Amino acid sequence: MKIYNTAIRKKEEFNSINKNIVNMYVCGPTTYNLIHIGNARPMVVFDAFRKYLTSLGYQVNYIQNFTDVDDKIINKSKEEGIGPLELAAKYIGEYSKDADSLRVDEATLHPKVSENIDEIIEFVSTLIRKGFAYEVEGDVYFDVKNYKPYGKLSGKNIDDLKSGARVDIDDKKKSPLDFALWKTAKEGEINWASPWGNGRPGWHIECSTMSMKYTNSPTLDIHGGGQDLIFPHHENEVAQSEAYTGKPFVNYWMHNGFITVNKEKMSKSLGNFFLVRDILEKFSGEVIRYFILSTHYRNPIDFNDGALIESEKSLTKLMNAYTHLEEILDKSTENKADILFEEFSLIEGKIEKALQDDFNTALAFSYFFDGSKVITRAINENSYSKEGVEKAYSVLKKYLVDILAVLPFEKIEELPVNADDSDIFNKVMDILLDVRNMARKDKNFAYGDLIRNELAKLDIEIEDTKEGSTWKQK
Numbered sequence: 001m002k003i004y005n006t007a008i009r010k011k012e013e014f015n016s017i018n019k020n021i022v023n024m025y026v027c028g029p030t031t032y033n034l035i036h037i038g039n040a041r042p043m044v045v046f047d048a049f050r051k052y053l054t055s056l057g058y059q060v061n062y063i064q065n066f067t068d069v070d071d072k073i074i075n076k077s078k079e080e081g082i083g084p085l086e087l088a089a090k091y092i093g094e095y096s097k098d099a100d101s102l103r104v105d106e107a108t109l110h111p112k113v114s115e116n117i118d119e120i121i122e123f124v125s126t127l128i129r130k131g132f133a134y135e136v137e138g139d140v141y142f143d144v145k146n147y148k149p150y151g152k153l154s155g156k157n158i159d160d161l162k163s164g165a166r167v168d169i170d171d172k173k174k175s176p177l178d179f180a181l182w183k184t185a186k187e188g189e190i191n192w193a194s195p196w197g198n199g200r201p202g203w204h205i206e207c208s209t210m211s212m213k214y215t216n217s218p219t220l221d222i223h224g225g226g227q228d229l230i231f232p233h234h235e236n237e238v239a240q241s242e243a244y245t246g247k248p249f250v251n252y253w254m255h256n257g258f259i260t261v262n263k264e265k266m267s268k269s270l271g272n273f274f275l276v277r278d279i280l281e282k283f284s285g286e287v288i289r290y291f292i293l294s295t296h297y298r299n300p301i302d303f304n305d306g307a308l309i310e311s312e313k314s315l316t317k318l319m320n321a322y323t324h325l326e327e328i329l330d331k332s333t334e335n336k337a338d339i340l341f342e343e344f345s346l347i348e349g350k351i352e353k354a355l356q357d358d359f360n361t362a363l364a365f366s367y368f369f370d371g372s373k374v375i376t377r378a379i380n381e382n383s384y385s386k387e388g389v390e391k392a393y394s395v396l397k398k399y400l401v402d403i404l405a406v407l408p409f410e411k412i413e414e415l416p417v418n419a420d421d422s423d424i425f426n427k428v429m430d431i432l433l434d435v436r437n438m439a440r441k442d443k444n445f446a447y448g449d450l451i452r453n454e455l456a457k458l459d460i461e462i463e464d465t466k467e468g469s470t471w472k473q474k
């Protein structure tokens with residue numbers, strides 16, 4: 001299998017350190033808000049990739065952190081009037097609901113910063129001792145000038161970076177590129193005791209500490225995340241990790257591309273910010289998953305209303321093929337002319353080749369559309385055998401159900417906003433009012449009242465006038 005490795009900017013053959021095990025770490029969300037479509041992309045991409053590695057026989061040790069200590073969390077917790085860890089726990093719960101809808105499995109482990117403070121303090125102390133970090137008034141910074149390969153992951157030149165770096169007046173660090181490993185606590189902020197006084201970790205240090213701790217290895221097979229994390233986050237992870245261990249930190253760096261909205265960068269200020277929770281009201285999680293995986297993971301994706309509608313249409317074609325196969329699974333007999341077996345053996349080979357080539361899910365899907373046409377033809381021409389149907393079904397099941405996890409799916413039918421929109425509902429109400437009027441004519445007021453009271457519980461109000469009875473929704 002070939003993977004595009006960001007560190008060398010080309011594809012290379014994948015070999016794990018231990019033959020059957022893959023240690024894979026992916027940066028998780030900062031848990032202060034519901035996740036948006038941009039957050040969903042790495043979740044879905046690396047979940048599908050993990051499922052693929054598992055199908056190849058690897059035992060995947062998949063670690064994804066939750067950042068539960070951060071400025072954004074502290075600010076939001078003040079707004080919501082609850083403690084920062086309580087706020088983070090709330091949004092970790094919300095994250096899990098969205099992950100379930102997107103068929104993203106739980107990671108092997110989801111470590112949190114707040115549960116790894118001792119390890120982080122040990123890491124920072126070691127960096128100071130080795131001369132890669134320094135303390136200033138309770139803050140600890142990584143000393144970039146002492147780590148010569150700085151910039152190697154992102155391909156940035158240190159001098160360019162220095163001249164472009166923003167320098168704050170109150171900066172206590174020696175060089176603008178130095179980054180915080182530990183921050184002294186401001187008044188009233190969450191903090192832990194450390195050799196440098198009460199404070200909390202900087203952002204980057206958590207990923208280095210937790211990835212090594214939970215894989216029990218100084219070198220990861222794969223580290224993943226969005227392209228926006230390459231610099232400075234992942235550059236800093238490499239620097240501090242390799243300074244700490246003296247060994248390579250990551251063998252393969254995998255980064256997913258951006259999601260733009262109508263070709264613009266997604267941002268709260270532009271008002272083009274789409275929460276997964278809101279999208280799920282109109283489209284199933286599988287449609288969102290298909291939307292993400294039908295583009296190669298390194299390419300940019302543009303999100304707009306039409307794109308999800310198109311994704312739903314495409315996925316419906318695959319769903320129909322899958323349903324038709326299920327229907328003929330028991331009906332098929334042994335001795336018929338068959339066009340499925342050979343065709344799906346070929347398709348399986350092509351799909352496997354696409355996924356082996358830097359996990360090209362976009363190409364893999366195109367073969368499934370070819371396959372769905374063959375299924376339609378086999379059914380129309382009655383040319384399928386038991387063996388052929390079973391083969392086709394097993395290929396769809398393996399890739400579309402288990403690895404890419406976009407099938408089966410149910411279309412979300414939008415409910416009528418108002419009873420007026422529904423013909424059937426209006427007709428049923430007419431029948432009910434007729435029955436009630438007949439009961440009242442027969443002086444059977446108990447029936448009449450029963451209908452009125454039961455409808456009232458559904459917020460439907462009946463009004464009796466001289467011209468007859470009418471109803472309305474409250």
Ligand SMILES: [Zn+2]
Pocket residue numbers: 026027028207233
């Ligand atoms: Zn990270």
